Amino acid sequence: MRGLGPGLTAGRFLSLRFPPRPPRLREKTPAPAEGQCADFVSFYGGLSEVSERAELLSRLAQGFGVDHGQVAEQSAGVLQLRQQPREAAVLLLAEDRLRYALVPRYRGLFHHISKLDGGVRFLVQLRADLLQAQSLKLVEGPHVREMDGVLKSMLSEWFSSGFLNLERVTWHSPCEVLQKISESEAVHPVRSWMDIKRRVGPYRRCYFFSHCSTPEEPLVVLHVALTSEVTSNIQAIVKECPSSETEDKNRIVAAMFYSISLAQQGLQGVELGTFLIKRVIKELQREFPQLGAFSSLSPIPGFTKWLLGQLSSQKEHGHSQLFSDSEAQEIAAAVGGPVHETLKAVLSGHEWVKSEKVVRALQAPLTRLCAWYLYGEKHRGYALNPVANFHLQNGAVLWRINWLGDLSPKGITGSCGLMVNYRYYLDETATHSTAYLGSKHIKASEQVLSLVAQHQKNSKL
Structure with missing residues (x-):
């Protein structure tokens, strides 16, 4: 870095390279020079410890946010002008100065970093570091949350659908791409090269979005299985090999979206998955x-x-209020102890699925409770479950609860082995999405509604 010696602290670096704004805004202050932005990227890249990066981000959030003194001054000026007969141009200029005062200084820094070669990729990683630092409680407070929101908003603009490229992965894709696809899989982990070969082979499709500035760099990945029916068991997709290397289009009736994973953690909260599903549906309809x-x-x-x-x-x-008397008796007999206490211990592990007696006793009540969890448990009026909320926002229907749909240890310990189908009826997705986002109404099938009604009836007994 130009003129920046070793051992420079985060606070000292920021004060040297980014002096404060002038106290008065006669004119807009100049944007950070390209050299300043490059120095920031270089200095940040030289911080190897998570705690060091967290300290820099914390100082940036607190020291380079909105100048509240300037906001108060500009607000007072605007109020004064509105109380007096003035030309519209004078008032508009004052309001423009107020708007400028409300913009955090670091927003200008981020904006100009994005113009550097590799700048957008750097900012995605910077936000990933910020999210990690927040999760580790290394940084916190309103200033940090505000900076995260500003950066998320900027990334949402840069990664809007018009800048995204849809790319399909096959076994002949570059090894680097296959490796990144494997590493990003967060739903059903890839265990070997043969595993990934199966997931991009016959009767399977794998797509990802890349940004126009970084082609072949996966941002979000969607895995699809082409099946003869709406599948209820994930092992039939991720473990079983298709019987033929050549696809028979007459056998393909359903497209199953069985995994969507974010490959860049800095893009959390940026609307990518919704765009990806819509684009993939159009691609599959053409094929x-x-x-x-x-x-x-x-x-x-x-x-x-x-x-x-x-x-x-x-x-x-x-x-x-969870079980009927007969269910409680059957469960107690199956688990060998008092229902609540013993069942908690049983469900905390994944060995219970090996007992036919326990599985039989739990099937009806847990399927019913799962339907209620997805349909009835809410956060601010929307589905509590994040995956349900995602698909319902897209306009999908809460269609079918599948008992023992995932027999992997992760599936058993995370959701008692249950899985769910969200159906996309293309002519109705816009209507369902509007109803969910507007009136918070969940569109569900008769199977799900029947299970919900059973739970509500049982709860009143």
């Missing part, structure tokens, strides 16, 4: 005009945790 069903086969993260919490809560109150 397979006969496709009649588009559906997800989704995990239910958080269901087991929610259920264990319900068991604890109802044990403390000395009664149960």
